[in-house]
Amino acid sequence: MDFKDEMKNRIERTEGIITRYLPGGEGYGGRVIEAMNYSFMAGGKRIRPMLMIETHILCGGDGRLIAPFMAAIEMIHTYSLVHDDLPAMDGDELRRGKPSTWKQYDEAMAVLAGDGLLNLASETALLAFDLAESAFDTTLVAEAMKLLFYHSGINGMIGGQCADVEAEKSSDVTMEQLIYVYKNKTAALLRAAMDIGALLAGVDDETLIAIDRAAYNVGLAFQIRDDVLDVTASEEELGKPIGSDDRNNKTTYVTLEGIESAEAEVRRLSDEALEILRGFTARNEFLEGLISYMIDRKA
């Protein structure tokens, strides 16, 4: 089976796990539940839950605690996109080739759907405590909760988004500022995904540090690749308008260093990440393929 078919299978399998945690419900609060489901089911690549489970497998985990965290991280990722598309942020009308949540519903409902997904992420991750079979398991779940909410909060994704919004007002963004944005806005959640996968497998500190280093590189490379795609991809491929960085006068790795240098940095970071992962006694070829796909992706 080639990688594309394998990826399709894995996405289906991942969706089978994470959609179990989606909310149902009608009545006066039903519309926000509909908007949450709409955004969650709009066709994402499910990269974060897949990175989590595949890292877990690489580290010898048996999967007993991981399902709620796979769903929770995708909920956090989805809420960040719903809010990022709002007129108060990027004002994007398309996401994954479909109307973004605020276009499909309205702004108030998109704010609430994002809030609802973030809240549901914590409720869902907490369900992992019910799966714990020992005091050790309970500690692992508590540590995984810390990682998830640290990396998605003010010292991670939200902090990075804040720096990004501030940087948009400035015409002299430095490379240091830009790396801060990428490290937090994008890489932090990918680090949470891979670190939680490793942690729940019960790895030692040294292994966790190695996984985190690889995840950081993957995160940075993924974002720089996103900058390149904004210039080189077509709207059809990307499922959203291209050239938005240029239109918004946004400083990106490409505007600071040029396309060739951006592509070389993507390659350097991803090679280093793959080298770390290949240094493990076990191998997970699908994880390596997934990382290469993320870095070489056309959308």
Ligand code: GRG
């Ligand atoms: C609103 C708190 C808050 C944060 C927003 C994630 C984010 C921060 C903004 C989204 C814009 C953006 C370009 C982020 C960089 C990371 C990235 C390329 C996200 C898209 O992730 P994919 O490709 O998305 O995994 P799919 O659609 O496959 O789920």
